[in-house]
Structure formats: structure tokens, C-alpha cells
Amino acid sequence: MTHAMDTHPAPHRLLSDKLQEALDRAPVVILSGARQVGKSTLVQGFDGAAERRYLTLDHLPTLARAQQAPETLVTEAPRLTLDEVQRAPDLMLAVKYVVDREKQPGQFLLTGSANLLLTRTSGESLAGRAQYLTLRPMTAREADRRPLANAWSALLDARDAEDALARLEPALEIDWRERALRGGFPPAALATSTTERAQWPEDYAATYLRRDLRELARVDDLPGFSRLMQLAALRTGGLLNQTALARDAALARTTTLRWLSLLEATYLATLLPPFFESRSRRLIASPKLFPGDTGLALHLCGVETVEQLERLPRPGAWLEAWVLNELLASLETRSPKPTLYHYRTATGLEIDFVLEAGQRRLPIEVKASAAVRPDDAKVLESFCAEHGERAPFGIVLHTGRDAHRLTAHTIAVPLGAVV
Numbered sequence: 001m002t003h004a005m006d007t008h009p010a011p012h013r014l015l016s017d018k019l020q021e022a023l024d025r026a027p028v029v030i031l032s033g034a035r036q037v038g039k040s041t042l043v044q045g046f047d048g049a050a051e052r053r054y055l056t057l058d059h060l061p062t063l064a065r066a067q068q069a070p071e072t073l074v075t076e077a078p079r080l081t082l083d084e085v086q087r088a089p090d091l092m093l094a095v096k097y098v099v100d101r102e103k104q105p106g107q108f109l110l111t112g113s114a115n116l117l118l119t120r121t122s123g124e125s126l127a128g129r130a131q132y133l134t135l136r137p138m139t140a141r142e143a144d145r146r147p148l149a150n151a152w153s154a155l156l157d158a159r160d161a162e163d164a165l166a167r168l169e170p171a172l173e174i175d176w177r178e179r180a181l182r183g184g185f186p187p188a189a190l191a192t193s194t195t196e197r198a199q200w201p202e203d204y205a206a207t208y209l210r211r212d213l214r215e216l217a218r219v220d221d222l223p224g225f226s227r228l229m230q231l232a233a234l235r236t237g238g239l240l241n242q243t244a245l246a247r248d249a250a251l252a253r254t255t256t257l258r259w260l261s262l263l264e265a266t267y268l269a270t271l272l273p274p275f276f277e278s279r280s281r282r283l284i285a286s287p288k289l290f291p292g293d294t295g296l297a298l299h300l301c302g303v304e305t306v307e308q309l310e311r312l313p314r315p316g317a318w319l320e321a322w323v324l325n326e327l328l329a330s331l332e333t334r335s336p337k338p339t340l341y342h343y344r345t346a347t348g349l350e351i352d353f354v355l356e357a358g359q360r361r362l363p364i365e366v367k368a369s370a371a372v373r374p375d376d377a378k379v380l381e382s383f384c385a386e387h388g389e390r391a392p393f394g395i396v397l398h399t400g401r402d403a404h405r406l407t408a409h410t411i412a413v414p415l416g417a418v419v
Contacts, residue, residue, distance in 0.1 A: 033135035053077035136329035137184025171416035183295015201299035237317030275341035370400035
């Protein structure tokens with residue numbers, strides 16, 4: 001069967017300008033992200049790409065050179081882009097040697113399908129020499145080829161609730177359920193054939209199990225790992241209970257922890273830490289578990305249609321997951337990069353996300369409803385009162401079309417105004 005293909009130019013990515021800024025400052029820029037998230041397309045298509053020599057370690061002769069004579073490969077051009085460097089970990093040592101000998105901005109642009117800060121495949125982290133960027137799955141704006149205004153950054157900069165309302169763009173009509181099913185990996189997000197879009201997650205999962213895991217870690221029990229992936233997807237938006245997850249997956253707890261770290265390092269899982277004033281408490285409390293891409297995760301759950309998504313026990317958790325991925329992609333463009341947390345009190349009161357940038361905090365509640373009430377903002381209002389000037393307002397994100405003041409310190413914001 002011949003699939004319809006997208007013949008348009010690749011969409012502009014939010015990270016393009018940030019990538020060039022990083023190359024103008026740092027001798028090494030490391031762009032990480034999941035396989036097929038668009039790293040190769042970005043590093044070959046951004047404005048400064050024509051000035052660089054591009055090599056990919058997916059090309060077997062280049063991989064052989066990287067493994068056998070990395071010092072010759074890294075001196076091939078004054079500005080070098082090396083794609084998929086996780087395939088030759090010792091290459092980083094050769095890069096370090098060249099940079100230490102003659103440090104110039106933009107010498108190396110390296111990409112990897114795994115987070116080189118979390119995996120142990122690299123013998124050298126290039127600490128102090130490199131700037132790390134992460135390319136997330138495509139946002140709705142990127143997939144739609146709309147102007148790439150960063151609404152989340154504008155809200156972070158707002159002085160108060162009224163200023164935040166004034167900064168919002170008119171809301172577009174967004175069907176988050178269809179977007180969540182499609183996900184943000186370009187082959188699926190841009191597919192023009194339903195058959196092609198439906199088949200892609202199956203092929204991706206199989207390739208991940210057969211190839212990526214073999215390169216990054218020794219995983220002897222592929223059925224067990226596949227089972228863990230599915231169970232993690234089914235727990236989307238829930239607090240991570242490692243013991244229960246290990247039990248349900250019929251795996252040792254140590255194995256479960258190691259494999260969860262691998263899912264996180266390859267950007268197929270996101271562990272969202274809890275918010276506490278004490279940073280030490282953030283390290284010991286339970287994170288929330290989210291997928292790195294909703295389209296792939298819903299496929300692992302056996303969900304292929306909007307109707308099936310709506311029949312899930314907690315369909316709103318998938319809206320949270322989709323919003324989280326939109327947020328992570330948008331915040332990657334801001335310097336310094338804000339951090340995201342979830343919030344839960346000892347009595348069980350929760351806020352979906354707390355965005356923290358320096359001393360500024362923005363609490364965000366996500367509602368899978370077109371109608372919101374002041375009662376929906378009670379915990380946000382309490383958070384703002386507790387944190388004073390650091391949290392001048394909070395947001396209830398909803399699926400309707402109207403933005404308005406909800407309570408003294410909260411505003412109702414339509415999903416279509418920020419994505």
C-alpha cells in the first residue's frame with residue numbers, strides 16, 4: 001500500500017533560535033531527544049546549518065570511524081555536526097580533547113537519542129564545555145505551522161492576573177483528544193494517511209525494543225520491558241508507586257527502577273517531581289508518571305480512537321499529559337529554563353503543575369471541561385495566598401473558548417489560547 005506523504009517543508013521548530021544562540025556562545029551544544037523526534041531535520045535545516053559539516057553515526061562507515069579513529073573524525077571540519085553520538089560513547093573524549101586545545105563557539109553540535117546526563121554510555125559529560133538542549137515532540141503550533149509565539153513565557157512574565165489576560169491571544173478551537181492520539185512525533189503528527197499514522201507507533205515501539213535498548217543497555221527480558229512500558233502508560237498522571245509497578249509487571253524492584261530510568265533517559269517517560277519549599281523533600285517524595293509522547297503511550301494502552309480514550313478510567317489524565325508535553329517544549333526555549341512540579345498537600349489537595357522560574361511561581365490546574373467555576377480554583381487561590389508576590393496569580397486551563405477572571409488571584413484560560 002502506498003501512503004500519502006507530507007510534501008510540505010519541515011515545520012519550523014520552537015528550538016531553532018535557541019539552538020543558534022547556544023552555538024554562538026558554547027563550543028559544544030548537545031541536542032538530545034527521543035528517536036524520530038526531529039533532531040536530524042532540525043540540525044540540518046536551521047539557519048546556521050549550511051556553515052557546518054554534517055555527519056551521522058547512523059551511516060555505518062562513519063560509525064566505524066567514530067569507534068576506531070574518533071580523533072580523525074572530530075578534526076574533519078572547524079564546525080562539525082555529529083548526529084546520534086550515543087552510538088559511539090568514546091567519541092566524546094575526542095571532542096573534549098579538541099575543545100580543550102582550542103575552544104571556539106560552535107565547534108561541535110552533537111545529537112543523541114538518549115539523555116547523555118542520565119545514561120552511562122558516555123565516558124565524558126563535557127561538563128563546563130557544553131550547553132544541553134532537549135528537543136521535545138512537536139507542539140500543536142509546530143504541527144499546524146502557526147506563528148511560534150510562546151504563550152507560556154508571556155504568562156510567566158505577566159505582573160498579575162489582569163496583565164496575564166491582556167497577554168493572551170484569541171483562543172483557537174483545539175480538540176485535545178485528537179491531538180493526544182496523534183502525539184508529537186513528526187511522522188505521526190504530520191501524517192496525511194490514517195493508516196500511516198496508526199502504523200507508526202507500532203513500528204516505533206518495535207524498533208525501540210530491538211535496536212535502541214541493545215545500544216544503550218543490556219535488557220535480556222524484552223517481553224518484560226514491553227510489559228513495563230505498557231503498565232507505565234496505563235498509570236499516566238498517577239503518583240509513581242515503584243513497588244506496585246514492579247509487582248504488577250512481575251519484575252524485581254531493582255529491575256523496575258533501572259528500566260524506568262532507561263525510559264526517562266530515552267524520553268519515553270517523564271517523572272514530574274513534587275513541589276516543596278524544601279528542596280531536600282522534593283528528592284524523597286513521589287513523582288508523577290507521564291509519557292514522553294501521548295500518541296505512543298495511548299497506542300501502548302490499546303487506545304486508537306477518541307471514543308476509546310473517553311472510556312478510559314481517567315481521560316483527564318491524558319489532557320494533563322498532553323499539556324505537560326506542550327509546556328516542556330515551550331519552556332525549553334527560555335533562559336534560564338524554568339522547572340515544573342506537581343503539588344500535593346498532606347491532606348490530599350492537588351495542583352496539576354507548578355511552574356517555577358527563579359522566585360516566580362505559576363500554579364496551573366487543568367480541567368477537561370469547557371465550563372469552570374470558582375470552586376475549581378480553591379487550591380490555586382490558597383497557593384497564591386501562601387506564596388504572595390512569588391505567585392501573583394494562578395491559571396485554570398479549560399477546554400472552552402473564553403478567558404476571564406475566576407477569583408481574586410486566578411484566571412480561566414482556554415486551552416486554545418496557549419497551545
